[in-house]
Amino acid sequence: MSLPELVSFPLCPFVQRAVIVLREKQVPFTIRYIDLDNPPDWFLALSPLGKVPLLSVGDTVLFESAVIAEYLDETHPPALMPADPLARAQARAWIEFASNLLGRQYRMLVAKDQAGFDEEFAAAHRELAFVERAHADGPMFLGGDTLSLVDAGFAPFFMRFELMNRARPLALLDDYPKLRRWAAALADRDSVRRSVPEDFNDGFRRRFAGGWFGTAFADTAAMH
Ligand SMILES: N[C@@H](CCC(=O)N[C@@H](CS)C(=O)NCC(=O)O)C(=O)O
Known part of the structure; x- marks a missing residue:
């Protein structure tokens, strides 16, 4: 069978989750980039919601990043989800939570004015208090050094937050020491560093330059 193929948009945090899992498990794969502003017909015919990521496995096309990550987890060692059903259910809930947070971050980035930004920021700050409480205080979310699908679920949020924070310091994590340590540990991880294209930082700044x-980003355009 041919290698699994990930259909991607270079800046998409949901695609990035799948790449982290593939890299962490050292699964060979191919990646096919599309322009989401001008999606090709073949993609619209395959993607029920017109969204990336898709993962083609043989003739089967999977969609939804959390589902793709779980499929990869069930088919390639090492296991990145807890064995206990209750702990696994909790992990899934946090991944869903992280998806919501990514939506907030996107709305912060496209907000046209400060009020719009502040509203999403305040909600994210409030919600992150729950994550701080739930975090096991190991390097990774569930404790210990082993990356789980929860870590892969949140890593794209923290990576983008770091770029935002460098451009304009934001107090989002100031009250959350565990989250700051976690974000730093994720940023250091090879699978996370290699989960975005090389020109990601510039592309990200360009993409969101038009929001409030x-x-x-204009002041940090030369930074990497
Ligand atoms: N729930 C989906 C969300 C994926 C998603 O929102 N992808 C965005 C790019 S980051 C997209 O394809 N948007 C295109 C559109 O909404 O038309 C997942 O987890 O895979």
């Missing part, structure tokens, strides 16, 4: 927050 994006004016801060």
